[in-house]
Amino acid sequence: QKEVEQDPGPLSVPEGAIVSLNCTYSNSAFQYFMWYRQYSRKGPELLMYTYSSGNKEDGRFTAQVDKSSKYISLFIRDSQPSDSATYLCAMSPRGTGNQFYFGTGTSLTVIP
Amino acid sequence: DSGVTQTPKHLITATGQRVTLRCSPRSGDLSVYWYQQSLDQGLQFLIQYYNGEERAKGNILERFSAQQFPDLHSELNLSSLELGDSALYFCASSVPPAYGYTFGSGTRLTVV
Numbered sequence: 001q002k003e004v005e006q007d008p009g010p011l012s013v014p015e016g017a018i019v020s021l022n023c024t025y026s027n028s029a030f031q032y033f034m035w036y037r038q039y040s041r042k043g044p045e046l047l048m049y050t051y052s053s054g055n056k057e058d059g060r061f062t063a064q065v066d067k068s069s070k071y072i073s074l075f076i077r078d079s080q081p082s083d084s085a086t087y088l089c090a091m092s093p094r095g096t097g098n099q100f101y102f103g104t105g106t107s108l109t110v111i112p
Numbered sequence: 113d114s115g116v117t118q119t120p121k122h123l124i125t126a127t128g129q130r131v132t133l134r135c136s137p138r139s140g141d142l143s144v145y146w147y148q149q150s151l152d153q154g155l156q157f158l159i160q161y162y163n164g165e166e167r168a169k170g171n172i173l174e175r176f177s178a179q180q181f182p183d184l185h186s187e188l189n190l191s192s193l194e195l196g197d198s199a200l201y202f203c204a205s206s207v208p209p210a211y212g213y214t215f216g217s218g219t220r221l222t223v224v
Contacts, residue, residue, distance in 0.1 A: 006154075034212050043114060043202055043215035044155070088155065099145075099168050100213070104154035 003027050006089055006103030015112050019076040023089035023103045026070065030091040033065050034100065035074045038086045047087075048074065079110045115139065116216035118203050124222045130191040133219045137184055137205030143167070144186040145213060146178055149200040161186055193223045 006023045013019055021035075031052055036044035048063040050056045050072075056063045062075040072091070076083055086105040092098050115138035125131055137144050146158040157170035161180035172178075175193075180186040190197060200220050204213035 036215075041217075043116070043204075043217045045114070045215070046212040049212045090155075099157045099160065099170060101157070102147075102155035104152075 001026060003101045004089065004091060004103045007106055008104055010107040010109060012109045012111060013079055015079060015081060015110055017079050017110070019079050019083070019108060019110075021074040021076075021087050021089075021106050021108070023072050023091075024070055025072075025091055025101075027091075027093070027101075028067075028070065029093040030067075030070075030101075032092045032094070032100075033063070033072050034090040035061075035063055036088040036090060036102075037083075038088060038105065040085075044088055081110045081112050084109045114214050114216060116141075116203060116205050116214050118201075118216035118219050120219060121217065122220050122222075124224060125193060127193055127195060127223055129193050129223075130189065131193065131221065133188040133190070133201050133203075133221075135186045135188070135203030135205075135216060137186070137203070138214055141205035141214070142184065143206045144180055144184070145204045145206070146172075146186070146188050147202045147204065147215075149202060149218070150198075155202070158188070190221070195223050197221065198223045 035048040038044040053067045060077045064073040088105045089103040090100040092100040117136040142163045145160045147155045158172040160168040178188045200218045202218045204215045
């Protein structure tokens with residue numbers, strides 16, 4: 001079993017929709033959680049970084065962590081065609097400076 | 113431009129050959145991480161260097177090696193290449209306790 005599981009999609013939504021992206025994990029020691037966005041043929045770019053459980057909001061993006069269920073989510077409100085990309089979750093027991101474990105990514109297409 | 117520079121962007125080579133991938137981290141970043149990204153495996157951690165010293169090893173094959181030089185740039189050496197080594201190779205850098213990594217644009221390696 002992989003330590004981080006992520007539905008690869010693809011996910012296709014109309015412009016303006018709310019998008020929900022999810023990851024599950026098996027290692028209860030994970031405390032640091034990140035979401036990355038990767039455009040085709042580019043390197044991943046950091047979207048959100050959260051520690052432990054709870055919610056974090058940044059503009060149209062909201063990250064949620066439920067450690068009791070070992071489940072994290074990224075919500076995108078008012079989705080735009082420019083949000084079309086692959087979204088990767090990543091997590092670690094000890095934060096930056098240490099190895100992060102990545103999901104395989106969910107491919108999202110927002111249709112104008 | 114993320115500030116992390118990877119060269120070359122593309123590399124095509126034959127099985128059995130050896131190649132060197134190069135990474136220059138963001139100015140001031142002491143840690144360099146190497147990741148391999150393939151379609152079915154997602155981002156797999158290979159190795160981390162911190163200020164010239166190996167800090168952590170992941171699923172790195174014995175045919176692969178890396179080093180970080182005094183000017184903090186890093187090289188990933190891949191030898192006795194096999195078809196299955198074809199992938200995107202990403203370098204990332206960070207300065208703890210900053211949050212998250214910054215990735216380069218990657219080197220696409222094709223082994224034929």
